Amino acid sequence: MSFQVEGKVAVVTGGSSGIGLAAVEILVAEGAKVAWCGRDEERLNASKHYILEKFPHANIFTKACNVLKKEEVQQFAKDVKLNLGNVDMLINNAGQGRVSSFENTQDEDWMKEIELKYFSVLHPVRAFLDDLKQSANASITNVNSLLALQPEPHMIATSSARAALLNLTHSLAHEFTQYGVRVNSILLGMVESAQWKRRYETRSDLNLSWEEWTGNIAKNRGIPMQRLGRPEEPARALVFLASPLASYTTGSAIDVSGGFNKHL
Numbered sequence: 001m002s003f004q005v006e007g008k009v010a011v012v013t014g015g016s017s018g019i020g021l022a023a024v025e026i027l028v029a030e031g032a033k034v035a036w037c038g039r040d041e042e043r044l045n046a047s048k049h050y051i052l053e054k055f056p057h058a059n060i061f062t063k064a065c066n067v068l069k070k071e072e073v074q075q076f077a078k079d080v081k082l083n084l085g086n087v088d089m090l091i092n093n094a095g096q097g098r099v100s101s102f103e104n105t106q107d108e109d110w111m112k113e114i115e116l117k118y119f120s121v122l123h124p125v126r127a128f129l130d131d132l133k134q135s136a137n138a139s140i141t142n143v144n145s146l147l148a149l150q151p152e153p154h155m156i157a158t159s160s161a162r163a164a165l166l167n168l169t170h171s172l173a174h175e176f177t178q179y180g181v182r183v184n185s186i187l188l189g190m191v192e193s194a195q196w197k198r199r200y201e202t203r204s205d206l207n208l209s210w211e212e213w214t215g216n217i218a219k220n221r222g223i224p225m226q227r228l229g230r231p232e233e234p235a236r237a238l239v240f241l242a243s244p245l246a247s248y249t250t251g252s253a254i255d256v257s258g259g260f261n262k263h264l
């Protein structure tokens, strides 16, 4: 069974790397028209070339855009509509985590983290909502973290901001049913990312392969599946929730953590 997204328009924020790029790739492979953004022009162009090399006839649009800048996001939304048509699926993926405990998180760090987790979703939702209301299969899907339910002291600000995003996602889901817009999220554990690749380059034991090194991290952290997730694994869950296959699902969160969740 396909994801049934052929010909539909999808937007992925932070689509130039990692999980976002993996979601872009699945959507393009499934015949969707896909727009994505990121801040860094070079990374964005590299992701565009990567996709076009694999799918030369892909119907895509990319633009540098910082999701924390409201005017840029509004302009991005206008450009997406002009280039690809009315949006059906919005995937809010752009962002990053902050590693810090209470002792070393300053007030301005808290403000930045709260701004990132709220407004990386609020700005795109505002910018695309009118278009989503016109779609017969509209969805918003937010990338969130297991930290929302299972906080870690070494990521205190990210954990509490993630909890707020989970709560917000639920409220949006209920408010937007009147418009036929479904709103869901995925809860990530630890997924291979550019950050982990950089840490691997500076590992102390150079004999360790990527699989051994990440496997050790997963074991030490107590991830039952004993490995980190691969970007395409959460990406598949994202595309499922965004797609018409999840037509009776709203206000829901799919766990993609390799069994790292300790709650029922």
Ligand code: NDP
Binding pocket: 013, 014, 015, 016, 017, 018, 019, 020, 037, 038, 039, 040, 041, 043, 044, 065, 066, 067, 068, 093, 094, 095, 096, 097, 143, 144, 145, 146, 188, 189, 190, 191, 192, 193, 194, 195, 231
């Ligand atoms: P990557 O760093 O590989 O990708 C992040 C993407 O977001 C990049 O395309 C980046 O491009 C873009 N981005 C970041 N900030 C902004 C911004 N302000 N405006 C527009 N684009 C932005 O990370 P992952 O794929 O691993 O992470 C994807 C999401 O998953 C993030 O929200 C992250 O917090 C979340 N997550 C990841 C986990 C993991 O283990 N990997 C765990 C839990 C959550 P650019 O820098 O050029 O703007």
